[in-house]
Amino acid sequence: MSISVIDIEPLVTGRAPGAVAAAIGEACRTGGFFYIAGHGVDEDLQDRLERLSREFFAQDTATKMKIRMRHGGRAWRGYFPVGGELTSGQPDRKEGLYFGAELPSDDRPLHGPNLFPSPEFRETVLAYLTALTGVGHALMRGIALSLDLGHDYFAERYTADPLILFRIFNYPPGGDEAWGVGEHTDYGLLTILKQDDNGGLQVKSQDRWIAADPIPSTFVCNIGDMLDRLTGGHYRSTPHRVIGTRDRDRLSWPFFFDPNFDADVRAVGQRVLAPHTRWDGADVHDFEGTYGDYLLAKVSKVFPQLNDQVHDR
Template identity: 40%
Template sequence: MTARLPILDLSRFDAGRAERDGFLADLRAAVRDVGFFYLSGHGIPDDLATAAWAEAHRFFDLPQGDKDAIDMVNSPHFRGYTRAGAERTRGQPDWREQLDVGTERFALPRTDDAPAWTRLPGPNQWPAAQPALRDALLAWQEAATAVAIRLLRAFALALGQAADAFDPIFAETPNQHLKIIRYPGRSPDDPAGAEGRGQGVGAHKDSGLLTLLLQDDQGGLQVETADGWVDAVPIPGTFIINAGELLELATDGYIRATVHRVVAPPAGAERTSIAFFLGARLDARMPLLTLPPELKAEARGLSSDPLNPLFRDIGANYMKGRLRSHPDVARRHYADLPEVAALPQAGGYA
């Protein structure tokens, strides 16, 4: 289907009272009705995007051995490289290779009584053959974080809250998560191709606060709407923005965390994207906002999946998702957790 997602210009947020109010009204409608929109006017310099794209392509062009040297299975912090077909959504392999990067932090000391999520902070893995990758991706991550925080403050105002309503759950130590992703073209000879599903990544919701997606000119992202699947066709100079389940949780469903998927490219083509996910602090608990009566009346309640329940304790929620998405990492580094024993051998829910 053709793109019908709204396009919002973030520069309107700082362009005077009338423009600001119009932007907030458009934002409120977008996040309630669709949960996805294009964002222009974000202000990130072109050179940061150019550097991130260039280094992402160089990474995927590295010899397979250089990428495998930083395989995610080596990291208890779920950082590093994943081969195409190794991560699964709804039990089916996602036909994409990717590098997961987070905030560069020291690992926390292990204690017997500490919750499992305290093992998640830690350093990234970087390829020795590509020293420029680190600076380019961390610079992009910081720029994307600043845009996401501006948007969260706009969300708060659009919902009748103080601009800093969400600040306590991300201040000082936000949960930053960046992926560079390559979707190879699918053919019957691909290891996952015999299933015939064309699944770049299966239908799912994002679990955090906000996602900022930079996509190349190869389409494939689709958004589930009341009218069916809508193609989020690439528009130069924009991000795709979508709300995550934490915002749905905070607003009793007023904000929609929308199901989406990526269809694998056809044989002979490939798709590259850079996805940034802003999450809450791992030690935070997601609040339930008190919405104005007219907005509360429009809240639809939560639409969470019974197979993937949502927790207000952020660390537990994030840990659950990481264990299910990467059972190989879970078994190597978290075998002491009871829930790991129940993970299916072939993968889990993402």
């Protein structure tokens, strides 16, 4: 598998997107990962986000814990320290900040206001979420066209009010082959990833791991479990992992563009592909319920404390 670079400018501007949609479809069928150029996200905004992120993680733990996730309640926003998140039952070797769309207090889990370390951080993150949400809508138009559907197929059914989640992760340096995050797939429709110049992201292709090294002025995109489900397995969510760096911190900024929390996600047509063996032995096509049900079941394993808060009503 090779990871293609796709210029999505025609999707962003709405000019002759057919060839771009075909390229995205090919990438989704063959590997589930691709780079995007021509996305139009301001470089100065990205630089400011990176600077603020590095300044935040350089602080002492006590300062960072002032906005720890416990203070975010059921919205589940804020900071967690190294080892505070699990993948496949094992602690990840990373610390992070959790954000989402800035919303009023809401009884639903994963909805509500954010915890920001400073006013500048708030302004920058919210501007970045707005920009990446636009990119997410553009990509979903391309994916709809790649499936011979109307360009607004997903917007009409699932993403008019998408669930927007955003993470900033810092991987402290460690020894050779230090795990950052173990093998996993993402939960929703699309992940749009900004990463620094350290590398470390690896994508599984059959029995091999392929590096998805950073390319300047691009984002890495991958499809999640719900797009796998929607397409009846034609587009498959691909396992990936992160290897830590030896002698310096690694930062990444994954943005998740997901179906509405209350959406009942069903296949576009009849499933025609045989089930495939996943890293966790699960089958996303057997799931019954809303996207929120699926997401909470997954996230509660990553953060067991969230499970307690969700059910303690």
